[in-house]
Amino acid sequence: MTRTTCCIVGGGPAGMVLGLLLARAGVPVTVLEKHADFLRDFRGDTVHPTTMSLLEELGLAERFAELPQNRIDRIAIPVGPEGRSQLLADFRRAPLKYDYVAMVPQWDLLNLLAEEARREPNFTLLTRSEVLGPLREHGRVNGVVHRRADGSTERLRATLTVACDGRDSFARRIPETRPRTYPTPMDVRWFRIPRRQGDPQGVYASISGGAFTVLLDRHDYYQVASIIPKDSDAGERHRPVEEFNERLRQRLPWLDDGRELVRDWEDVKLLRVKLDRLRRWHVPGLLCIGDAAHAMSPVGGIGINLAVQDAVAAARHLADPLRGGRLRRHHVAAVQRRRKPVTALLQRAQRAVHDNVVEPALRGDIDFGARAGLPLPLRLLPRIPLLRAIPPYVFAYGALPERPPTSALRHG
Secondary structure, three states, X not given: OEEEEEEEEOOOHHHHHHHHHHHHOOOOEEEEEOOOOXXXXXXXXXXXXXXXXXXXXXXXXXXXXXXXXXXXXXXXXXXXXXXXXXXXXXXXXXXXXXXXXXXXXXXXXXXXXXXXXXXXXOEEEEEOOEEEEEEEEOOEEEEEEEEXXXXXXXXXXXXXXXXXXXXXXXXXXXXXXXXXXXXXXXXXXXXXXXXXXXXXXXEEEEXXXXXXXXXXXXXXXXXXXXXEEOOOOHHHOOOOHHHHHHHHHHHOHXXXXXXXXXXXXXXXXXXXXXXXXXXXOEEOOEEEOHHHOEEOOOHHHOHHHHHHHHHHHHHHHHXXXXXXXXXXXXXXXXXXXXXXXXXXXXHHHHXXXXXXXXXXXXXXXXXOOOHHHOOHHHHHOOOOHHHHHHHHHHHHHOOOOOOOOHHHOOOO
């Protein structure tokens, strides 16, 4: 049996940011990551201006700028029968220091955070360590039981355990944390297709003929999100993949130039969209943040930013009491009080987009290919360019930006 002050389950963006901040603040931290490394495909790669500002405060801006990345500063949609490109959002018009979203392979960002955290003597990252369940004693979570890389099991005792292990978190099996679930009208297929010189830049969204497709510019390829009706994926996978490619060419005619698209259905990954949040993010000895506390829809691409902001808020509320050995339940509860209203607000906005954009688009009621089918705000954008700065500002900073504890801001 081993012991730490804070056990963080999950080495994603929330877990690594929290681990780094607490370690810098002088708190002994152990992060458990079930995989051998961070290299996994089709994870969210968006790094928002708030996260870049945080990295600057931590003295990591220069090292982050050296990572391979693509900067997205505009979102465009094809409108009208001729498919003319119309700007939906323009980060360059927003009053932001970082007037773009950086598309960075998530494993590169996580490796940067891990390398920096390892400089702290009280930080430990254990990979290939899968949590099997909480260590519950006398009505309290006192750590976790995890399977180590050699296959043996170990008890890791901790003053506080923080679940950052996603929407399938071990913490969600604890009855007191029951989630409140909202219906979603869609799932998302993720895949890659080649990008050529002269193709649209930034984020390119197409809604036409009951199909909803979003392309994210990654220099030499697009990461594509194809939004489909809920639970409709399996029924199409027995058909030839070329039929899937042909429908893609029909929706985006400029792809019909001889380039190879999807080779095999194995290259098309399915994200089953969930939207929920825990009624209680904490029980004695345990706190949930990020997707473990609230599964977000991919609408707006805000899930990663929200999780990172959860981690920053948690570090600010918990660093001093953890370091001083005086952690009480009200310190942990303060994190939920701070972050739950923001989460509820954003989820309400996502549900509104589901009801008023996604569902009508999948029914064919919204069609950007027919000018008459455009919602009024989109028809106003060309006349009032300033409106194009509002979505980037909200997207960049969200409803409640968080500040890290000052004890974590020294440049290591």
